[in-house]
Amino acid sequence: MKFKYCPKCGNELIGKYSWDEGEVPYCPVDDIMYFDTPKPCVVVAVIKDNNILLLKQSYIFKDSKVLVSGYVTNGETVEETVYREVKEETGIMVSNIKYLGSEYLPSKELIMLTFMADYLEGEINKSDEVEWVDWRELKNALCEMKEDEIGKNVVRKVLKKIGYDEEKAYICDNNKK
Numbered sequence: 001m002k003f004k005y006c007p008k009c010g011n012e013l014i015g016k017y018s019w020d021e022g023e024v025p026y027c028p029v030d031d032i033m034y035f036d037t038p039k040p041c042v043v044v045a046v047i048k049d050n051n052i053l054l055l056k057q058s059y060i061f062k063d064s065k066v067l068v069s070g071y072v073t074n075g076e077t078v079e080e081t082v083y084r085e086v087k088e089e090t091g092i093m094v095s096n097i098k099y100l101g102s103e104y105l106p107s108k109e110l111i112m113l114t115f116m117a118d119y120l121e122g123e124i125n126k127s128d129e130v131e132w133v134d135w136r137e138l139k140n141a142l143c144e145m146k147e148d149e150i151g152k153n154v155v156r157k158v159l160k161k162i163g164y165d166e167e168k169a170y171i172c173d174n175n176k177k
């Protein structure tokens with residue numbers, strides 16, 4: 001987001017030169033430069049044997065299931081976000097977090113840091129912001145996540161990473177790699 005006014009004091013920002021960035025919106029009162037940065041969030045595929053943890057949140061996608069996701073809160077590491085969001089949304093504790101790469105979502109200016117993680121312990125105990133959460137077989141995941149293109153990319157990476165080779169995993173995949 002390009003800032004026009006200072007979020008701290010409300011003054012109109014002026015342009016200030018910053019090396020390679022060129023002119024950056026700047027508040028002379030607070031001495032802060034407001035760089036045009038995306039909002040970081042995490043997307044996590046939680047794996048337990050041949051199952052994956054899927055959620056239903058209609059405000060994200062009406063007819064699709066999705067992976068655990070959430071914003072990185074100021075003050076925590078991205079790894080802490082992964083543990084916290086999985087625990088908050090599903091009640092599950094994870095371990096062995098692996099980074100799978102990032103995806104950019106222009107419509108929401110989100111930089112999505114994607115991960116897989118192993119189930120460690122806990123029973124499913126969903127938060128109120130989640131309508132439904134349960135384990136689904138990996139081979140059905142891509143079929144159940146029709147609308148969620150970024151989530152499906154994460155699942156494809158997981159399948160590749162664990163060497164999952166059941167053909168059925170890809171029957172709903174028109175983007176087979």
Ligand SMILES: [Zn+2]
Nearest residue numbers: 006009027030
């Ligand atoms: Zn200010």
